[in-house]
Amino acid sequence: MLSCFHNMKISHKITLGFLALILLPLVILLTYNFSSFTKQSNEQLIQNGNYILGNMEQDVNEKLDSVETITQSLTTNGSLISFLSRSFAGPSSFEEYTQTILPLLLGAENTISPFIEHLWIVTGNNTIPQDFHLIFHKSDVALPELWDFIEAEKDRKWYFSPENLSQNSLDNYLSQKFYYIQNITSPYGKSVGYAIVQIKSSTLFSGYLQSREPNTAFFLLDEENRPYMANIVLQKDFIFPAVSQEKPFLDRSTLYLTGSSPSRLPLRFGLALASSEQDVLLQNSFLTIFLVGLLSMVFLFIFYAFIRSITSRLQSYASDMETIAASGFQSSLQVDQPDEIGEIGMQFNATLQKVHSLMQENIQKETAYKDVQLQALLLQINPHFIYNTLDLFVGKLTLNGEYEIADYLCDFAQMIRYNTVTTRMFISLRDEVDYVENYVNLQRCRYGDSVIFRTHISSILLEIQVLRFLLQPIVENSFVHGFEGKPAEAQRMVVIGARRQKGTLILRIRDNGHGIGREQVNAMNQRFEEPYRADSLKYETKKKGIGLENINDRIHLFYNNTGGLRVNSRKERYTSVFLFLKL
Known part of the structure; x- marks a missing residue:
């Protein structure tokens, strides 16, 4: 018993002490308010359920908005519309695809949060080759939702396929695919293609379908109130009670609530919460009040002992830290218990180690920097002799009509100046590019x-x-x-x-x-x-x-x-x- 108390976390100790201070007045409040407790608990349960439903709706709507926003930005991109509208013109169009279109599509695919499973462009422009892995011809896409979308002549729409769904199979639920299709229209109102985003239900709903919160069940309901997905095992003929948020159905043990659905998906959210067991509460309340009153005084004395033990250890740590600071941080704290105060000591020791590591790294960095400076200084020994000699060669070659070789030698001289004159570690990007250009000019001498x-x-x-x-x-x-x-x-x-x-x-x-x-x-x-x-x-x-x-x-x-x-x-x-x- 003493060993368990010794290793107990300080947060638990303080909680026990805090309970000792509030339980005595709490007994009086519980006695006074017990008559209305049941009603308040039920109202709170309904409020919590509506809050959970609101969070679910907001979360899914934010994910749908994110997908639609990025897709909208993609479908209105002038470069993509222009590429899909024109005939493919060989190397120039291929370069446009690799330099502009492909980075645009990959950027959109990687930017969308939540992460999508796939994004592709479908076009009727048959001049575009079929070996582009993100652009497909309409005739090559076996997606019934796309043809439904085209026949309906819509601008954008969400689709999902409820077929082949195994009931009570969570893996099957999470692998269901949802599609967002948006028309790509030229400035003249002509459709030049379609952007299709494929996303799994695990991305949209996994936080709820995989939830294991006790006394809580999540549902996705179709238009007939049948569970399309759920995080619990259901009977085959289970039908969710046909109720609304304003008039929730409340039986003896379970509260059923339904929420509105994202207008873009033909699904509604459902929530089942276990209601309070009023009879059990009534039977145990008086016994609880008596025990609480008895234990309040005991906990009050225990709380005082807790506080004394905590403050004494903190004072000991403060004294040890002053000693370590006076010694130049050459020692460490002695941690005797693995609780929160012990964690402070371990973090202090870890900080000391980090300080030593940073000091060592800074020493090595300074050493490396001084080595570079030394090399630069050695290379600057009488550099004018090198420049004058190179200028002499350039002048001689110019007089002999060897202008091209003279230019190459000038480029080489510029590189020598860059290497020897400049000792700064950072320079402008312009100077760095000029240095590269001099090097490339030397390669032209060969190729x-x-x-x-x-x-x-x-x-x-x-x-x-x-x-x-x-x-x-x-x-x-x-x-x-x-x-x-x-x-x-x-x-x-x-x-x-x-x-x-x-x-x-x-x-x-x-x-x-x-x-x-x-x-x-x-x-x-x-x-x-x-x-x-x-x-x-x-x-x-x-x-x-x-x-x-x-x-x-x-x-x-x-x-x-x-x-x-x-x-x-x-x-x-x-x-x-x-x-x-x-x-």
Whole structure:
């Protein structure tokens, strides 16, 4: 008994003490108000039931609104309407699909909350190829709800299929599919396609159908008051009582309430709550009052003992914390009991460990930064000798008419200046892009006009300060790995884009190289998602270069473990590297 009391949570101890203080006046109140208790409890039960029904209706309506809002934004998008309205024009249309339409559809599919099972576009434009996994021809879609929608000439509608539903099968209930179909109309009023969202009932109703609250049952009712879904096992011929919220049906043991339904779905909510057992309450009330009065005095003395034990331990912890602070945080608290006060001690110890870890990480970060500064200072030893020598070569080549080689040498000189003169860790995105362009110009010396370099960055974003040497190593990977083995005359395209989204700068470097296999991409992205550790920075000295993992580590290091790197690729098609930098 003493051992259980010793390990009891403080919240339980305080609760017992609190009960001791209120139970004595509570006995008087219970005696005075007992005559009206039954009526009030029933009214409260009805109020609670209506509140639960209101929350259910609001929750489902919010989910339906979310799906409709995102779908509405998608179906009114000018780029999508234009793409579906025009004839497919080969490579240009395919590029439009991959660069504009596909990100738009994937973004809508991933933006909708609650999560949808599937989203696709159905169109009558037969010029669009059939190998797009989110766009289908009407003749290829075996969905009766779509044809019902088209025949009814509606703008938007929700559908669900009640067929093949096994009664009392929760898994079967949760796998039922609901569809939201919306017409995609051009500015001239012509239908160019349909957006279809598929969502499982588990997404809409699982919070209620999987509920195991005691004395509570949830129902979805059809127009004839038959349960379409329920979270309890029902008799085969069960019919929900035909009642309304204003006049609930109340029998001896169960309160039945029905609510309004989302106007978009032909279903109503039903709720069954176990009502109070008045006879049992009446028989036990007087005995309860007597026992409560007797125990009130006992609990009052126990509560005082609880408070004394709590305050003494808190005072002891305060004294120990002062001692630890005076010693430079070199020791820790001694935790003797695993209760809430013990949790305070453990959290204090965990905070001490975190402080030591942060101090160690900061030391290593400063060391790494000073190493970089030292390398930059070593490279600045008499740099003018290098520049003057390169200028001498450029002048000589110009006099001899070797203008193209002179330009390449100027690009190389610019790269040398970028590496040696600038010692700052952060520079403008414009300078970083210019550095990449100089590197690409050097590659043209080898591959000629087959190298294509493009940028899609607004002038405002070009002035943002970013970490140095982020882009060039990725572009270098494109030439070393992505374009390896390509014929000399084959096109080698590198495109750099940037956009700003919710306080994050997103950079994308895309090439049309050999691409990377899905398994390798997944493994790389999994490594990139791992949190940064102070001892994990990699320099890859064996490869004489900076790899993607090193770039990801540096982003984590200098952006306080926010942002990072992610790769997306398709074999023999392209490779895209995304950099996420917190602004």
